[in-house]
Amino acid sequence: MKQGAQGSAATGNPDGSGGLGGAEGVGGVGVGGPEVRVGVPRVPVQGRGVEEERGGRVDRVDRAERVERADRVERAERGVDGGPGRGGAGAVARGEHTHSETPIPRPRALVQRASVRGQILDALRTALVTGELTPGAVYSAPALGEQFGVSATPVREAMQQLALEGAVEVVPNRGFRVVERGARELAELAEVRALIEVPVMLRLARTVSVERWAELRPLAEATVRAASSGCRATYAESDRSFHRAVLAFCGNEQLVQLADDLHRRAQWPLVGPVRVSGRGHADLLADAAEHMALLDALIARDLDVVRSLVGEHFGGAH
Helix, strand or coil, X not given: CCCCCCCCCCCCCCCCCCCHHHCCCCCCXXXXXXXXXXXXXXXXXXXXXXXXXXXXXXXXXXXXXXXHHHHHHHHHHCCCCCCCCCCCHHXXXXXXXXXXXXXXXXXXXXXXXXXXXXXXXXXXXXXXXHCCCCCCCEECHHHHHHHHCCCHHHHHHHHHHHHXXXXXXXXXXXXXXXXXXXXXXXXXXXXXXXXXXXXXXXXXXXXXXXXXXXXXXXXXXXXXXXXXXXXXXXXXXXXXXXXXXXXXXXXXXXXHHHHHHHHHHHCCCCCCHHHHHCCCHXXXXXXXXXXXXXXXXXXXXXXXXXXXXXXXXXXXXX
């Protein structure tokens, strides 16, 4: 998080009022774009027909007039009188729209907004892992938006996503409070993850080919490099990437997503004495070494070693 929220608690309003350091809320964002005028097709004025019925008898239109009219229509369709393309006399002859219409704008702004929201969400997730967002502290969208250099809207949307994930909770008229977690919750998450991932890994160990397991070598090595860097956020991402790749062999996308969500929650920092000790550099290195050992056992099809390593891995709440 480049300009992350720092340790001390702050207050704010998820609806935009109040905020850290007296930051003002951001008003509503209009969703209407330029008005799009829906045109009604213009019907060209029709000349007299080739034949007209008057008083029960048919009078034929003068041949010269008919020839002249046909010539005008032909010239218009070729763009001679009305100019090439739509909107000229040729367009009138074909009954097309002849008035100008406001073009529908390309949704560039929406794409940019979604991109900003995604970047803010990634930054906030990183801040959660590193502890920059302090458990128990309350943060306002306007205050965080000022630190990120964006409006409060994408920050609020990102925080709402984190609330759905259980990382923060909404505090009415104040902002978002980072959820406080203890060792018991971490142990519960590890137990649930083990119930989901261990049976799947043991089944995959018997069915996935050696060649496919070997494809995961770069991901396992990436966890070692990330652990060596000592950056918790970098290691957290590489750790989840390795586990996602292993579980992806089962072909169940719902299972992979569920396991990844649980894994992410297990990476948030704890509060109290447990957080003081935390997971230091040595813990990250040991965790990464288990990835390498597990992959070696999977390639060797040594099910006993796989079962032992998987049990240890989740027993350590990784």
